[in-house]
Amino acid sequence: MTTQAPPASGATRVRWLILAILFAVTTINYADRATIAIAGPELKKMLGLSPVQMGFVFSAFAWSYVLAQLPGGWLLDRFGSKITYFFSIFLWSVFTMFMGGVGFFTGATAVAVLFTLRLLIGAAEAPSFPGNSRIASAWFPTAERGTAAAIFNSAQYFATVLFAPIMGWLVHSFGWQSVFFVMGGLGVIMAFIWLKTVYGPKDHPRANAAEIAYIEAGGALVDLETKNKAVAATQLDTWACIRQLLGNRMLLGVYIGQYCINTLTYFFLTWFPVYLVQERHMTILKAGFVAALPAVAGFLGGVLGGVISDRLIKSGRTLSAARKIPIVGGMLLSTTMIICNYVEADWVVILVMSLAFFGKGIGALGWAVVADTSPREAGGMSGALFNTFGNTAGITTPIVIGYILEATGSFAGALVFVGANALVTILCYLLMVGEIKRFEFKTPVMRNIDQDRSAA
Numbered sequence: 001m002t003t004q005a006p007p008a009s010g011a012t013r014v015r016w017l018i019l020a021i022l023f024a025v026t027t028i029n030y031a032d033r034a035t036i037a038i039a040g041p042e043l044k045k046m047l048g049l050s051p052v053q054m055g056f057v058f059s060a061f062a063w064s065y066v067l068a069q070l071p072g073g074w075l076l077d078r079f080g081s082k083i084t085y086f087f088s089i090f091l092w093s094v095f096t097m098f099m100g101g102v103g104f105f106t107g108a109t110a111v112a113v114l115f116t117l118r119l120l121i122g123a124a125e126a127p128s129f130p131g132n133s134r135i136a137s138a139w140f141p142t143a144e145r146g147t148a149a150a151i152f153n154s155a156q157y158f159a160t161v162l163f164a165p166i167m168g169w170l171v172h173s174f175g176w177q178s179v180f181f182v183m184g185g186l187g188v189i190m191a192f193i194w195l196k197t198v199y200g201p202k203d204h205p206r207a208n209a210a211e212i213a214y215i216e217a218g219g220a221l222v223d224l225e226t227k228n229k230a231v232a233a234t235q236l237d238t239w240a241c242i243r244q245l246l247g248n249r250m251l252l253g254v255y256i257g258q259y260c261i262n263t264l265t266y267f268f269l270t271w272f273p274v275y276l277v278q279e280r281h282m283t284i285l286k287a288g289f290v291a292a293l294p295a296v297a298g299f300l301g302g303v304l305g306g307v308i309s310d311r312l313i314k315s316g317r318t319l320s321a322a323r324k325i326p327i328v329g330g331m332l333l334s335t336t337m338i339i340c341n342y343v344e345a346d347w348v349v350i351l352v353m354s355l356a357f358f359g360k361g362i363g364a365l366g367w368a369v370v371a372d373t374s375p376r377e378a379g380g381m382s383g384a385l386f387n388t389f390g391n392t393a394g395i396t397t398p399i400v401i402g403y404i405l406e407a408t409g410s411f412a413g414a415l416v417f418v419g420a421n422a423l424v425t426i427l428c429y430l431l432m433v434g435e436i437k438r439f440e441f442k443t444p445v446m447r448n449i450d451q452d453r454s455a456a
Contacts (some may be wrong), residue, residue, distance in 0.1 A: 004068075011210035013172065015139040017114070018204075019148050021197050022132050023353025025089060026155035028187050029128050030269070032096045033061060033161040035183050036118065037273045038167040039176035045276075046103070046176075047110055055402020058270040060115045062394025065122035069391070072126035073384025076134055076240060077377075079220045080225050082304055086195050092124035093187025100180035101447050130383030137371045137379050138225055139201055141218020143313050148325070150306020150366035154361060157302060160295030167291060172225065200225025223374060241378050244441055245385055251373060251439060253312070253432030257327075258366045258390035263421035264395040266292070268357065271414065279411045280346055290350060297354035305330060309365055320436040323369050323430050324360050332358020334422040341412045366390070382439070393421075 001388035036043075036058060041280040044054050075084045099117045101108055140148040163183070170178045199205070201212050216222045245251055273291055276282045282290060305326040319339050337356035340349050366386065374382035401414040 012208045014207040020151040027159045030156040032158035042176040050406040052402045055398040058398035059395045060118035061122040064119040067124040067382040068126035069388040073380040078381030081131045084204040085248040088127045089191040089262040093184045095120045097184030102176040134379045144370040146309035147306040154299045154302025157298035161292045164291045165289045251430045255389035257425045257428035260421040260425040262390040262393035266394045267418045270398045294357040296356035298361040301358035330359040330363025331422040331425045335419040336391035338419045
């Protein structure tokens, strides 16, 4: 049973300001990822791309994003979240702006430049979600962490709610290039806001002792960022850490489950607008607005999933039950998207998709589970492994769907493929994960750099 005392009278609530910044940054993060989907139909026409070629372009982001996860996790654990995340935001935003210049090239050169820039954006964004998880671990007690993780994770839906109509309007009114210039510029501004507002709990000028004591008593790792400065002479033994993390059945089940959940995410980020235009014969302007409706449902489900989970903890349910109940229930709802294969009316399709993404939002508690389970010494590395597994779906999903479309000329098989992944998520959490608890290394994974130098 997990319980927590109420916050002391006079305690500040700076952690919610930190969460608001995480939410804003993650909204821009996902909006930048989705720029290619909104501009996709125009780019496809301009460059003459086949569905398979478009699938590879959609997947480019995820190739580098996955490969850069472990280096990104190492940077977070070595240099801390604040400075690592700043450079992440700044660089991905600059590369997004550069994508607006793809139109200056033609033919194979244009495709190569487009692919390369998406690779660079993916690499630059790699520390973002492990950084979110690491900051949530430092700022939020266990009984509030589900809500915190659900809120920053639900930014992926809010990004579509807010920016899909805007980006659709930009493409319609000013051309596809404008999407990249506007979104990249917003990200550069956000990078400097981050630098001025985000600190660790013990370094934040507005967090008082009562708030720090409250979150620490509830399980927050308040020394996480402070210790980072104090233990600069020690270094994580990366491969020893990875071997132990992957050797744990609980964590491996969580990692595989995230791959399956992200299959739904990447369908929505890449092929969903194309589905609306190609399969449902909507204009790109209408598709931009219509895509926002399932996103609203996903956002509401995402916040509700975290609230339900934390309420279950406060009512005396175990951490395992509190996290698994929303995940399993939400993934069951997500499978309803397959119904779209059997209906014709557009309003029914949008209703069913909204229900499916509402379920996906409720079940998207993986980052809360990572914050609950990651070892104290390697929160960045554990989050990076989790994100590596999860975003491998960003490689496979666009390509698999591209091949399905090439072979069948229809999205019917694609929706079955996506829905089946929701079922596999349920099996992972019910049969593989077991008890959810913080992982402890069986053998040391930190080594002293000064001692290593002396020995040499």
